[in-house]
Amino acid sequence: MAFHVEGLVAIVVFYLAILAVGIWAAWKTKNTGSEGDRSEAIIVGGRDIGLLVGGFTMTATWVGGGYINGTAEAVYVPDYGLAWAQAPIGYSLSLILGGLFFAKPMRSKGYVTMLDPFQQLYGKRMGGLLFIPALMGEMFWAAAIFSALGATISVIIDINVNISVIVSALIATMYTLVGGLYSVAYTDVVQLFCIFLGLWISVPFAMSHPAVTDIGLTAVHRVYQAPWLGSINSLDIYTWLDNFFLLTLGGIPWQAYFQRVLSSSSATYAQVLSFLAAFGCLVMAIPAVLIGAIGASTAWNQTDYGVPDPKSKKEADMILPIVLQYLCPVYISFFGLGAVSAAVMSSADSSILSASSMFARNIYQLSFRQNASDREIVWVMRITVLLFGASATAMALLASSVYGLWYLSSDLVYIIIFPQLLCVLFIKGTNTYGAIAGYLFGLVLRITGGEPYLYLQPLIYYPGWYQDDNNIYVQRFPFKTLAMLTSFFTNVIVSYLAKYLFESGTLPPKLDFLDAVVARYSREHMDKATLVKSDNIVLNELAPVNPRHSLTLSSTFTNKEAFNYVDSSPELSNAEDN
Numbered sequence: 001m002a003f004h005v006e007g008l009v010a011i012v013v014f015y016l017a018i019l020a021v022g023i024w025a026a027w028k029t030k031n032t033g034s035e036g037d038r039s040e041a042i043i044v045g046g047r048d049i050g051l052l053v054g055g056f057t058m059t060a061t062w063v064g065g066g067y068i069n070g071t072a073e074a075v076y077v078p079d080y081g082l083a084w085a086q087a088p089i090g091y092s093l094s095l096i097l098g099g100l101f102f103a104k105p106m107r108s109k110g111y112v113t114m115l116d117p118f119q120q121l122y123g124k125r126m127g128g129l130l131f132i133p134a135l136m137g138e139m140f141w142a143a144a145i146f147s148a149l150g151a152t153i154s155v156i157i158d159i160n161v162n163i164s165v166i167v168s169a170l171i172a173t174m175y176t177l178v179g180g181l182y183s184v185a186y187t188d189v190v191q192l193f194c195i196f197l198g199l200w201i202s203v204p205f206a207m208s209h210p211a212v213t214d215i216g217l218t219a220v221h222r223v224y225q226a227p228w229l230g231s232i233n234s235l236d237i238y239t240w241l242d243n244f245f246l247l248t249l250g251g252i253p254w255q256a257y258f259q260r261v262l263s264s265s266s267a268t269y270a271q272v273l274s275f276l277a278a279f280g281c282l283v284m285a286i287p288a289v290l291i292g293a294i295g296a297s298t299a300w301n302q303t304d305y306g307v308p309d310p311k312s313k314k315e316a317d318m319i320l321p322i323v324l325q326y327l328c329p330v331y332i333s334f335f336g337l338g339a340v341s342a343a344v345m346s347s348a349d350s351s352i353l354s355a356s357s358m359f360a361r362n363i364y365q366l367s368f369r370q371n372a373s374d375r376e377i378v379w380v381m382r383i384t385v386l387l388f389g390a391s392a393t394a395m396a397l398l399a400s401s402v403y404g405l406w407y408l409s410s411d412l413v414y415i416i417i418f419p420q421l422l423c424v425l426f427i428k429g430t431n432t433y434g435a436i437a438g439y440l441f442g443l444v445l446r447i448t449g450g451e452p453y454l455y456l457q458p459l460i461y462y463p464g465w466y467q468d469d470n471n472i473y474v475q476r477f478p479f480k481t482l483a484m485l486t487s488f489f490t491n492v493i494v495s496y497l498a499k500y501l502f503e504s505g506t507l508p509p510k511l512d513f514l515d516a517v518v519a520r521y522s523r524e525h526m527d528k529a530t531l532v533k534s535d536n537i538v539l540n541e542l543a544p545v546n547p548r549h550s551l552t553l554s555s556t557f558t559n560k561e562a563f564n565y566v567d568s569s570p571e572l573s574n575a576e577d578n
Contacts, residue, residue: 007157010334014194014341015171018187022175025186039377042180043112043357044263053185054273057350058260059280060188062091062251063195064347065145065340067281068288069152072320075292077311081230084240085292088285090247092278098252098261099274105425106258107267114258115362117424122432123514124367129439131363133416134255135355136409139388142351143395144406149344150396152321153337165396168341172349173389177382181263184349191345192284194338199287202336206294206327211302215290218297225311228296235476238464242478249484250414253421255354288320294327295319303327352392356384408451411480415442419488427492432516434495442487449479 040046049057067087074085111117115134119127150165175183206212219229232240251257260277264270300309305326310316324336360381365372372380395405416439423430423438450458452472458465462477501507502517512518 006330007334007337008159010338011153011157011341014338015167018190018345019171019175021190022179022183022187025183026175026179028182028186039360039374039381040112041182042378042381043361044259045181045185047263048265049181049185049260049263050265051269051272051276053189054260054264054269055276055280056192057185057188058095058257058273058277059284060192060195061256061260061347061350062095062277062281063192063284065148065152065344066141066347067091068195068199068284068340069148069317069320071285071288072292072295072323073317075228075230075289076295076319077316078226078296079230081226081228081296082289082293083230083232085230085285085289086240086244086247088282088289090244091251092281093248094251095257095274095278095281097248098257099271099278102252102258102421102425103261103264103270103274104267107261107264107270111258111262113262113358113361114253114255114421115358118420118435119362119366121424121430122435123516124362125514126432126435126439127362128367129436130417130420131358133409133412134253134358137406137413138255138351138355139392140395140406140409142348142388142392145344145347146392146396148317149341151318152340152344157334157337162397166393168345169348169389169393169396172345173352173385176349176353176389177385180381181259181353184353185263187345187349192280195284196287198336198338198340199291202324202328202332203287203290203294205329205332206291206323209298209303209327211299212294212327213297213299215293215297219293223297224299224309225296228293235464238478239476242480245478245481245484246411246414249418250410253413253417255358256350259350259354259357291320291323295323298323298327300326348392352385352389355388356381359384405454407453408446411446412443415446415480415483415487419484419491422488423491423495429499430491430495431498432514433498434491434493437494438487438491441490442483445483445486446480449475449483 071085071087074080074087075082077084106114106117109117115127115130118130146165146169149168150161153159153164153168154161175187207215213223215228217223218227220227260273261270264273295310298309301307303326305322310319310322315322321337321340324333324340328336360377364380365377369376419438419442420435423435445460447456448459449462450456450473452468452470452474455470455472458473458475460479461473462475462479462482464476465473466476468474499517502509502512509518
């Protein structure tokens, strides 16, 4: 394949345009709002993201390189087809469920990151534990899509894969570094427009190529391969359902989603943004589905690609750039390449910003440096943006199983973080003991179920398992959903059991080493509505309650004392001695 100067020029122009928009958004951030809330402006954009920009950025976060490439691949691969292209429906339903049940309580309480409610209820240690799967998910996702971008660019303009990955990562990291959420949001508007226009322009040209058979015919009849509509075998129905629930429910507890929710100007806007993004995800999947169908309807021996076809060369995952390269005119394929690049960068920048936001606020500030200045937090975020961006790039270049690692980490988000999020928002009475038990049970059940992508053999063999061609045992049983449900019910049961044992006196208070039951509920029974540590929640979220007067505590605790509570709380057991 010859080196295409025109393609390189097109990519350079596109990247410069994206960088210019990102820098402009950073300048806009600097000139809006006070300097005192700079860190919050970087994380949640000053909470003034409108419907138009918010809808674009939330849609672009989901419509990434993995989304459009993966959808096209699923439709193209024989014996899978459209029936197994679950991402468009799964992620759209995820956004709808997020808007209906999760966006309003998160936004109305004024949280800054997704981990805030966990640290508020379960403490900073549990917040640190939940940061691990959240970070893994964001980092491996960014690495996987950087890797996909490098392969895509190398297919069309034939340049070194490593160079394309490094340059793309540098551009995304640079504008995220200088502008935070504002830069990510405004570049998402440009990127989503490029994705929509680039893919839709490519479809008519590819469909009209002489080697392409009518996709309506190949949808239901076998021509070059099995019909691209696909089917679900009765043996695979539970695997299909397991993956579908993973996409639908596991797509909710991501910082990249809640960052957009929390940046909305109101809780109602947060819900509307979720619904707009759900519609956008469906619309943006249509050209990817059509390109996959075109790939399945092409006589590749009649094109410059030659024989064997992409699936025989094990290049099915590259079907979208291959269709752009061999079935479209040169200038159209370069425009489509810009669309793919936009899709990748729109997701990668979100993941890098999400990871740095959680670390700076929930790990550095709330766990170690409660009195850190706003300027210090901003610099921590900038440093971690560089570190996480470099880490994702390194994994994309060096790891041979990035996608396998991302699959495993996304499973952990579904199995561990989603049930914890349900409990912290909707189940009253859960505590740190239940959260830790649920975390461990879910983690053990997922790891012992095996992972074919990482050649990890299972320790627990569920009904319906089989051995594939690589002698790896594959589970048909929906063990991921089982692990998620086990994690949820373990959290609830252990929390209420611990609460009962301590409050009934079965266990002495000194055994409450996490201060999750005795200390917490003894404080709640006094004259404050809900006394939490000042490093876990901002003071304006404490609700005023009229003091309960008694003979011994008539003047000890007042509302004024609760609102003046700014340092670490003294032991309340000594309160009566004051």
